[in-house]
Amino acid sequence: MQTVEDILKEIRPEFDFAASENFIDDGMLDSYDIVTLVSDLDKAYGISISGLDIVPENFQNIASIQKLLRKYGKP
Amino acid sequence: MIQPVQNRADLLEALEQVRRAGAGPATNWFATPERIERWIGRNSLFCLPGDRALLILRRDRGFHRVYHSAADLEALSAVLRSLSGPLNAEDVLIADLVGRPQDLEPVIGIYRENGFSEHNCLVRMTRTAAPEEVAEIEPDVEFAGPADVESVVAFLCHLLDPYTDQIPDEDEIREAVALGKLVMVRRDDSLGGLLLFETVGVTSHLRYWYVDDTVRNRGIGARLIRHFFRLTRSSRRWILWVASDNSDAIAKYRHYGFRPDALVDRIMIGRR
Numbered sequence: 001m002q003t004v005e006d007i008l009k010e011i012r013p014e015f016d017f018a019a020s021e022n023f024i025d026d027g028m029l030d031s032y033d034i035v036t037l038v039s040d041l042d043k044a045y046g047i048s049i050s051g052l053d054i055v056p057e058n059f060q061n062i063a064s065i066q067k068l069l070r071k072y073g074k075p
Numbered sequence: 076m077i078q079p080v081q082n083r084a085d086l087l088e089a090l091e092q093v094r095r096a097g098a099g100p101a102t103n104w105f106a107t108p109e110r111i112e113r114w115i116g117r118n119s120l121f122c123l124p125g126d127r128a129l130l131i132l133r134r135d136r137g138f139h140r141v142y143h144s145a146a147d148l149e150a151l152s153a154v155l156r157s158l159s160g161p162l163n164a165e166d167v168l169i170a171d172l173v174g175r176p177q178d179l180e181p182v183i184g185i186y187r188e189n190g191f192s193e194h195n196c197l198v199r200m201t202r203t204a205a206p207e208e209v210a211e212i213e214p215d216v217e218f219a220g221p222a223d224v225e226s227v228v229a230f231l232c233h234l235l236d237p238y239t240d241q242i243p244d245e246d247e248i249r250e251a252v253a254l255g256k257l258v259m260v261r262r263d264d265s266l267g268g269l270l271l272f273e274t275v276g277v278t279s280h281l282r283y284w285y286v287d288d289t290v291r292n293r294g295i296g297a298r299l300i301r302h303f304f305r306l307t308r309s310s311r312r313w314i315l316w317v318a319s320d321n322s323d324a325i326a327k328y329r330h331y332g333f334r335p336d337a338l339v340d341r342i343m344i345g346r347r
Contacts, residue, residue, distance in 0.1 A: 011337075012312070013203075014203035014311060014312060015277070015311065015312075024276075025275075025276055026276035026277060027274070027275040027276020027277045027278035027310075027312070028276065028277060028278070028312075030105075030275070030278070031105035032105065032173055032174070032199075032338055035102075035173075035174055035178075036174070036175060036337065036338070039174075039175070039178055050094070050097060051093065051094035051095075051096075051097060051101075051144075051146070052091075052094045052095055054094070
């Protein structure tokens with residue numbers, strides 16, 4: 001199974017996401033990239049992330065994305 | 076019923092209600108808080124609530140931009156259908172549908188079913204190469220000042236398609252001037268060319284880069300973009316949007332290291 005880091009790397013291969021605590025403020029992801037990321041996470045983990053969860057704070061860094069995935073029962 | 080948006084909190088609450096209904100990423104509403112406040116301040120923002128969906132309308136230069144947030148495609152279709160009544164017969168509606176081509180097709184289908192057709196298609200291009208050596212000083216490139224705002228707006232209005240290009244208004248130009256994000260070259264007391272950009276963190280967005288027709292092929296465009304790369308040399312990513320059928324512009328951007336990435340903006344037009 002792809003990890004969150006793998007998926008982020010596919011979307012924006014030029015960045016070291018592990019080094020950032022806030023992808024949005026750091027300019028590594030914009031709103032359009034988040035739409036792409038949600039779609040990729042849905043496909044990779046077989047989930048459907050609710051609109052209620054599509055807010056910037058759930059996509060700030062790797063830890064916050066992993067926390068969101070745990071909410072959907074994914075490690 | 077279409078209602079004016081009076082404050083950002085009300086708008087966010089309306090969007091939240093849609094999200095509570097289960098909305099996935101079925102939206103094209105990506106406005107920043109600053110832009111929302113500006114539009115509300117000008118009384119140019121309206122909304123049309125539907126069942127599990129919300130349309131946001133923004134009055135632009137003689138037409139309306141349409142943004143949606145919907146729980147699913149059925150809800151989107153229903154709220155778009157309900158839009159046909161309240162507007163004037165001559166109203167033009169423009170919707171920017173942004174995403175990966177394969178993800179957009181179902182949404183485009185809904186817009187087509189509701190009387191929209193394709194006006195244009197933009198592709199996003201990205202440059203990620205390490206900054207190359209650039210001249211320290213481009214002698215005739217200068218930062219635009221407050222006195223240039225009016226001529227910059229006139230220059231852009233003359234060159235751009237308002238449906239496609241999201242022409243910045245005077246306040247946005249003033250802000251870019253204040254932040255040092257607008258550079259220009261003068262020719263014979265008039266504007267020869269300009270470049271306007273935004274930077275967020277490590278990403279710089281090249282929004283406009285134009286040279287006046289009367290002074291083309293004199294290296295103005297090259298000096299502007301070299302200056303831009305110098306000003307943004309700490310960035311790691313540079314992005315821009317370009318019409319997918321503008322092969323000359325795409326070739327030029329490729330020359331400067333930009334490559335198409337996965338995103339497109341399908342611009343739909345509807346008339347009521």
